[in-house]
Amino acid sequence: MSFVEYSETVQEGDVAIVYLGHESMMAVKVQKNGQTQTRYGAIRHSSDLIGKRYGSKVTCSKGGWVLVLHPTPELWTVNLPHRTQILYTTDIATITMMLELKPGAVVCESGTGSGSLSHAILRTIAPTGHLHTVEFHKQRALEVEQEFREHRVAHLVSVRNQDVCLDGFGVAGVADAVFLDIPNPWEAVGHAHSAMKRHGGRLCSFSPCIEQVQRTCEALAARGFHDLSTLEVLLRVHDVRTVGLPLPDFGPDRTPDPAQTPAPPPAPHASLSIKTTTPPRSMAGHTGYLTFKSPFDLRCFTLEE
Numbered sequence: 202m203s204f205v206e207y208s209e210t211v212q213e214g215d216v217a218i219v220y221l222g223h224e225s226m227m228a229v230k231v232q233k234n235g236q237t238q239t240r241y242g243a244i245r246h247s248s249d250l251i252g253k254r255y256g257s258k259v260t261c262s263k264g265g266w267v268l269v270l271h272p273t274p275e276l277w278t279v280n281l282p283h284r285t286q287i288l289y290t291t292d293i294a295t296i297t298m299m300l301e302l303k304p305g306a307v308v309c310e311s312g313t314g315s316g317s318l319s320h321a322i323l324r325t326i327a328p329t330g331h332l333h334t335v336e337f338h339k340q341r342a343l344e345v346e347q348e349f350r351e352h353r354v355a356h357l358v359s360v361r362n363q364d365v366c367l368d369g370f371g372v373a374g375v376a377d378a379v380f381l382d383i384p385n386p387w388e389a390v391g392h393a394h395s396a397m398k399r400h401g402g403r404l405c406s407f408s409p410c411i412e413q414v415q416r417t418c419e420a421l422a423a424r425g426f427h428d429l430s431t432l433e434v435l436l437r438v439h440d441v442r443t444v445g446l447p448l449p450d451f452g453p454d455r456t457p458d459p460a461q462t463p464a465p466p467p468a469p470h471a472s473l474s475i476k477t478t479t480p481p482r483s484m485a486g487h488t489g490y491l492t493f494k495s496p497f498d499l500r501c502f503t504l505e506e
């Protein structure tokens with residue numbers, strides 16, 4: 202198992218996702234003689250997991266069953282141990298698209314936080330790209346490094362335990378894209394500029410507050426970044442369902458019938474069954490503003506030296 206390569210069967214040392222239901226999953230480190238308790242009873246790793254195909258149903262000790270799933274960055278995002286606030290898949294998808302991430306890309310990121318975005322970046326830039334990620338909290342940097350090893354993506358990422366505003370990303374002139382998720386991104390704009398390839402690249406900064414966005418835009422403009430755009434991603438998921446629509450009753454048919462037979466009475470409570478969608482009654486609200494050096498700029502831009 203690796204987060205960037207699919208395997209057919211569960212092996213000792215894998216991180217598998219145990220799926221009890223859409224709202225109930227957990228990441229499990231598969232260990233010889235290990236056990237995991239669920240509300241359906243225990244799962245014994247040696248007999249119930251190791252050697253089973255990913256996607257299999259596994260029966261727990263109390264008779265209920267769960268599914269054992271191959272990990273993906275999306276499943277990791279909803280199951281990872283939270284050490285910080287994290288980015289979720291709706292924002293991550295937009296960031297990936299707007300930064301034009303693809304296999305082989307070199308990306309700089311700070312802060313690493315809980316590694317939610319990092320895993321999605323790694324899956325996208327594998328097998329030949331590289332992520333340089335900077336986290337100034339020592340324990341968080343160590344823990345995420347350990348996870349990258351366990352998820353077998355460590356060869357694609359360098360974790361640096363330093364302050365990105367003071368010490369930058371530790372690389373110069375290599376990045377196709379830079380991503381910032383720190384409280385004071387305007388202080389890291391100069392280092393983002395130095396990390397990028399000389400012929401340019403893409404930048405995104407995530408901030409929850411509009412005052413942070415304003416300061417970041419000022420710093421970006423002062424550094425020669427142009428065509429800035431800020432967007433907010435709000436997802437509305439509509440419910441697709443079947444509804445019954447009552448048919449109107451227009452009374453008996455009064456057109457003359459040549460056969461003089463009385464018109465049949467309308468069917469009582471006639472209704473039509475159709476598929477339709479209903480908008481959500483509530484939805485996830487604001488997460489943050491994403492400020493980009495806009496990819497809609499068709500000119501090839503050159504960073505000012």
Ligand SMILES: C[S@@+](CC[C@H](N)C(=O)[O-])C[C@H]1O[C@@H](n2cnc3c(N)ncnc32)[C@H](O)[C@@H]1O
Pocket residue numbers: 285286287288311312313314315316317318319335336337338341363364365366367382383384385
């Ligand atoms: C909100 S979290 C990032 C979450 C991450 N994007 C994710 O999806 O898991 C912000 C992280 O930035 C780190 N941080 C804040 N300022 C920093 C700086 N100047 N240099 C490096 N890391 C910094 C914090 O320690 C924290 O772990």
